[in-house]
Amino acid sequence: MRRRRLIVLVIAVAAVFGAGAFAITASNRIKGSASQTAAAYFQAWHEGDVAAMARLVYRPPADFVVLHHALTDELHVESIQLTPGTLRSMGEEAAEVPFAGVRQLTEFGAWPFDGTLRLGVRDRAWKVLWAPETLHPLLKDGGTLELDQIDVTAAELLTTEGDKIPNDSYADAYLDELEPEFEQARSGWELVSKVPGQPARRLMTRRPEANVERTTLSRSVQAAAARALDGAGNSAIVAIRPSTGEILALADRLEDNYSAVRDVFPPGSTFKVITAAALLRAGLDPAAQLRCPGTYTVPSHQPFQNDGEVDRGVVSFTDAFAHSCNTTFIEQATTLLSVDALRQAADEWGFSRPIATGIGGVCGDMPETDNVDMFAADAIGQGQVVATPLCMASVAAAVQSGVWRSPRLLSKEQVRRIDGMPFEDVQLDEGIVAALRDMMAAVVDHGTASDAGLPEGVSGKTGTAEVEGERSHAWFIGFRDDLAFCVFVRNGGSGRAAAVPVAARFLNGL
Template sequence: MLVIALVAIAGAGAFAIAASNRVKGSPAQTAAAYFDAWRRGNVSAMERLVFQPPADFSVRHRTLSDQLHVESLQLTPGQLRTTGEQAAEVPFSGVRRLADLGDWPFDSTLRLAVRERTWKVLWAPETLHPLLKDGGTLVLEEVETSAAELVTSEGDKIPNDSYAEAYLDPLKREFEHVNYGWSLVSKVPGRPDTTLLHREPEANVERTTLSRSVQAAAARALDGTEDSTIIVIRPSTGELLALADRLGESYSAVRDVFPPGSVFKTITAAALIKGGLDPAAQVGCPGTYQIPFHRPFSNDGEVDRGVVTFTDAFAYSCNTTFVEQATTRLTGEELSRTADEWGFGRPIATGIGGTCGTVPETDDLDMLGADVIGQGEVVTTPLCMAALAAAVQSGTWRSPRLLSEELVRRIDGTPHEDVQMDEGVVAALREMMTAVVDYGTASESGLPEGAAGKTGTAEVEGETPHAWFIGYRDDLAFCVFVRNGGSGRSVAVPIAARFFNGL
């Protein structure tokens, strides 16, 4: 009996020793439990599976998720590998979805070992992400911009070398407000920072009325011609389709005024027609005409064309005809009032400012004679002359604009309402401007069929004259101006022809 008892006691002791040496769990079970807790964001459960976790274990996990704006985490364990009698590892891949940068994949390894007779996770910072090894940190940095981008009416980029930059660059400030982008940056002591993910801030995009194709054609038409500008307007809406400005010395095609020369005869003709002069009326076009008891005026080269129709006098740009007819039929007040009707008396609201010019009233016949042919005290902007051509084409004067009507109101104030022009005057001006291109001063110049216009050469004391050409074709109205360029026919008209050929 004693022997049996001793054997029983010995057996119980051996069982107790074996039970006390038994390892709890398995590496596969511990790894699965850890990944499951990590997916659920249960950091406390994760921490219980780690051997001697650092005091800031929970803080590290939560801080990384908060600072990087992690929205979700996917984990995909690989095949468990035994690395020793009581050691194993599980390679795994993960994808963190960052709210600001999208999916961010990574690969790491979960290491396990038996500690205190239990399978435990041997945690290190690189378990959370490999780039956290050796004191590395991951930082989400804001990238700030307040830039605005102006685009064409089609939403395209403004063509390069468009000659519109002087207007567009200052305009961008009207639309600047702060936007943010993001960069995810890895920082490891002793190494250069590494950008892992990046999202540029979105620029504030605003559409202008500029047409990509029209702006490009206008800019290329000016290539090689200094101190020049071409402005193109859509007559049916007043939209600026092109604003190419190469004027030097900080001159502006929309704000600075110049003597218009014979393009102003369009307004003088409007005043005379409204006053009763028929475009078919026979008028004299002598080489020189002297206002009785006042100064003389001459045609270019003192060309004497004898008696012609008023339309022909406009087509050939007879100074003498216009001086004689205007000084005998019009007053300075009537000329000024007509100019006001065709834009001079109305504010222009483009979104980039602008003015039309002035036609002062005068009782001096010498000054009136000079004014009616665009000399004297008359001054205007290329912008205003483009709007004049647009009004002839459409029969309605509209304030030209570079932005939507809503934005123009915000920046420049409420534009003047559209004004219907006298139908009879408009019809006559269209025929007269067509004659200029058909057989007058802009004929045989390469302009396309259907074009109409008026040339101008504005004298400048002591300097080369300014060259002008205004006109329209279909729903495009334009003004070409070359400061101190010379003759409108020889300098400005070819630019218009190049523009149309470039469309």
């Protein structure tokens, strides 16, 4: 409890009586008058003299003084202003004075109330007929008034535009984990009326404003991503602004506690973007004519097949990419690349590299191997290579911008504070990036993502990652203008059948 404050009473005593004030007396033997007693009572209240007030009350309760001081202390009353009305006669030995009051509370400011001072002749003298409701009407029938402190540590995360995160955004799990980074202990207050046998009633509440922090999420992009997933369970969409690395959307409906940011999966043919980058660096021209047989056997090793064992004959490197020819990529990778060369390319594009997002997470990994068959499988995104959907979105963003940037959900300053690491952008080879843009455009133009309802200007790469004993994972990564994305459907089947339609809903919904 606070120390009792000095209560300053401002009272218009003259208003008690009005121009036609009168004295009520039962006989000459009755001491004083109703008006005199009321005036004395309000004067004592004005002076904060509760003991004098008690002397004017007929049989005041033993805790009369305590009740007055306790209410002042409990509610943190700084001052009270009382404005009496005109005394009304209720008979020869009864009268009352309505009055208006305003208590000034530290936490809430002015709190007005209306009261009535009742008087009557007792023991041949005019006395105040006091009851708890004289102090405040809500104290009637055993009621109490309580000022409760609320401990508030809330943080409010907003979109980059300063709007609330859209409802049902499928980003809640990440935002809930992030909020403690911005919570600040603050106190709020609520004024509560309690009456026995009745539910407590909050009269006033003052909650401190939450600490507000803007994320990089775009309201429109996040909403479009969430709506695109409404009909696709066990799936996720990550969208990134290639020019900055900002995460524009993070909609995650993955089941069984899987995360699009922290859990890795075989990326399937989306990894061919990185294998293609390594092959381009090794000197393979996008127009080079290459074999795409239905099946290819690495000399003295195991055979590998295209989807459906489709034999496309001889095609350009770009078309082998567009049609996702496993056999072409395995033959070229095992002929032109070493394991180290492919791993170096993967690292350049974010794999095995720390990322600074503000919410943790990883990119991907391609472990070392001296097994040729494992290396061949890695080259097409199977084998041991794994990646998060966040990682593959950053790969698509790097193709669009020519720079690999760590994806982030907060400002650079906040990410540095939380993750404790600097940003390390990686400038990529301009010739390789330009070739990859053309190859990803071919995927949508006439390859595995063609005629799928994608809007104009989209480039991408599909992926179907086989999972032993389960249905394949479906992937589609891509970009359009300054927006890159990854759609991942866990155990969804083929990338074209499961992931591309989700991407089309997402992009057409922007």
